[in-house]
Amino acid sequence: MPFSRHQIAERAAREIRPGSIVNLGIGLPTLVADYLPNDHDVWFHSENGLLGMGPFPYDGDEDPQLINAGKQTVTAVPGGSFFDSALSFTMIRGGHVDLAILGAMQVSESGDIANWAVPGGRTMGIGGAMDLSCGCRRVLVLMSHRTKTDEAKLLRRCSYPLTARGVVNRVITELGVFDVTDAGFELIECAPGVTPEQVRQATDADIRLPA
Amino acid sequence: MSGRHRDKVRADAGAALSDLFDGARIMIGGFGLCGNAEALIAGVVASGAKDLTLISNNAGNLGKGLATWLQAGIVGKVICTYIGNNEDLHRLMATGDIDVEVVPQGTFVERMRAAGAGIPAFYTPTGVGTVVAEGKEVREIDGRDYVMERALAADFALIRARRGDRFGNLRFWRTARNFSPVMATAANLTIAEVDELVELGDIDPDDVHLPGIFVHRIVEVRDHEDPFEYKTVRPRPGESKDGRQEGGDAV
Numbered sequence: 001m002p003f004s005r006h007q008i009a010e011r012a013a014r015e016i017r018p019g020s021i022v023n024l025g026i027g028l029p030t031l032v033a034d035y036l037p038n039d040h041d042v043w044f045h046s047e048n049g050l051l052g053m054g055p056f057p058y059d060g061d062e063d064p065q066l067i068n069a070g071k072q073t074v075t076a077v078p079g080g081s082f083f084d085s086a087l088s089f090t091m092i093r094g095g096h097v098d099l100a101i102l103g104a105m106q107v108s109e110s111g112d113i114a115n116w117a118v119p120g121g122r123t124m125g126i127g128g129a130m131d132l133s134c135g136c137r138r139v140l141v142l143m144s145h146r147t148k149t150d151e152a153k154l155l156r157r158c159s160y161p162l163t164a165r166g167v168v169n170r171v172i173t174e175l176g177v178f179d180v181t182d183a184g185f186e187l188i189e190c191a192p193g194v195t196p197e198q199v200r201q202a203t204d205a206d207i208r209l210p211a
Numbered sequence: 212m213s214g215r216h217r218d219k220v221r222a223d224a225g226a227a228l229s230d231l232f233d234g235a236r237i238m239i240g241g242f243g244l245c246g247n248a249e250a251l252i253a254g255v256v257a258s259g260a261k262d263l264t265l266i267s268n269n270a271g272n273l274g275k276g277l278a279t280w281l282q283a284g285i286v287g288k289v290i291c292t293y294i295g296n297n298e299d300l301h302r303l304m305a306t307g308d309i310d311v312e313v314v315p316q317g318t319f320v321e322r323m324r325a326a327g328a329g330i331p332a333f334y335t336p337t338g339v340g341t342v343v344a345e346g347k348e349v350r351e352i353d354g355r356d357y358v359m360e361r362a363l364a365a366d367f368a369l370i371r372a373r374r375g376d377r378f379g380n381l382r383f384w385r386t387a388r389n390f391s392p393v394m395a396t397a398a399n400l401t402i403a404e405v406d407e408l409v410e411l412g413d414i415d416p417d418d419v420h421l422p423g424i425f426v427h428r429i430v431e432v433r434d435h436e437d438p439f440e441y442k443t444v445r446p447r448p449g450e451s452k453d454g455r456q457e458g459g460d461a462v
Contacts, residue, residue: 046386047316048242048245048386048389049242049386049388049389050386055445056443056444056445057444057445058444058445058446058447059444059445059446059447060444060447061444062439062442062443062444063385064244064245064437064438064439064442065245065246065384065385065386065387065437066385066386067242067243067245067386067440067441069242070441071242071243071244071245071272071440071441072440072441072442072443073439073441073442073443073444074443076385082383082385082386082388083388084320084388084389084390084391084392084393084420085242085268085316085320085389085390085393086320086321086323086324086392086393088320089316089317089320089321092317093317093321093335093336093337112340122301123294123304123311123313124293124294124295125291125292125293125294125295125313126292126293126313126314126315126316126343127292127293127315127316128292128315128316128317129315130315130317130318130337130338130341130343131315131316131317131318131337134336134337134339135317135336135337161341161342162340162341162342163341164337164339164340164341165339165340165341
């Protein structure tokens with residue numbers, strides 16, 4: 001059985017080291033926070049100017065001026081802080097954020113990521129995606145293995161407009177966990193019941209197994 | 212002759228915007244609809260100024276905020292980082308009636324920071340190898356490629372703060388701060404819309420988020436809509452809605 005969306009998030013939570021600063025992208029990555037242990041000691045960064053982001057507020061406590069980068073109402077945990085966007089991107093671009101967990105449309109075997117535009121599609125904009133991709137110390141991508149129209153998303157080269165070159169360290173899809181190495185994608189873990197051969201058939205790039 | 216730091220307080224948004232002109236480049240603080248200077252945004256439409264360059268993270272959303280400028284047809288160019296589902300902007304882009312420059316968010320704010328700090332250009336790793344770097348100088352420094360980005364300045368900055376005094380010292384609220392303090396440094400004339408105008412000294416010097424040197428006009432506006440873009444909540448454990456108490460565990 002391939003991983004469900006929630007199992008991808010649960011697996012991704014195991015990538016987070018206690019005592020680290022983490023930025024969660026919009027969509028699937030936001031689910032990851034639900035799977036951390038209570039004493040995780042992880043500080044979530046939101047690029048609109050919040051370090052120490054907490055869960056959604058209790059009904060009635062929501063403040064329209066306390067939001068995350070997806071413009072959802074959130075809370076700040078004790079020890080949290082607010083700051084302007086220049087300082088927020090100093091944290092990101094300056095390499096002070098330990099881990100970015102991002103969604104993507106395509107990832108190449110050299111670690112290129114495309115997650116902001118589809119050729120011929122509606123222009124949605126860049127937001128913080130380019131800065132997060134190239135500034136955070138480690139980049140973990142969570143995504144479906146293939147598109148809704150059954151096209152591969154792990155590729156030799158990305159065909160969509162790039163967000164950043166050579167930045168992705170690890171990818172988790174419903175089929176397994178992949179490291180981006182100097183020799184391309186390495187399948188370090190298969191989802192339960194999924195075989196490396198099935199992964200290869202679903203991927204438009206070489207898949208190596210760990211030596 | 213008075214210096215520019217006397218008599219900054221104005222009675223209303225219209226008076227604060229009296230120097231606005233056609234073709235002005237205007238920075239507007241806010242992350243989407245969060246932290247918008249609502250009265251100043253409405254005041255710009257009411258002023259009749261047109262052919263404006265709108266410099267803001269989002270250019271409004273849900274038909275609100277800066278989307279009202281798009282609806283009024285007073286914007287010739289938008290410099291922003293994210294469009295999302297801003298239907299007013301998509302409609303103008305589809306008909307070719309507007310020029311849109313999309314900038315990575317960190318580059319967007321750093322370009323303004325540079326302008327405010329007297330730095331004409333800088334090198335950043337963000338955007339190297341992407342469309343953002345096309346037509347720009349790319350330079351290798353210590354083994355890594357960087358793209359040169361130019362400073363971004365404006366004629367006006369319209370910002371919102373929680374509290375302000377008559378010198379223009381400001382204190383922001385939660386994530387409504389975002390781009391506002393940086394925009395204030397990068398504009399020729401910065402107008403602050405404050406929820407509460409307080410006496411000099413009421414904001415402790417250690418608690419001033421933006422010193423008044425960067426603010427040239429102040430208008431107090433007590434009532435704001437502050438719309439939610441995406442209101443997300445969770446149920447309070449073991450408590451009915453009727454038994455809700457003030458506060459909670461949020462800061």
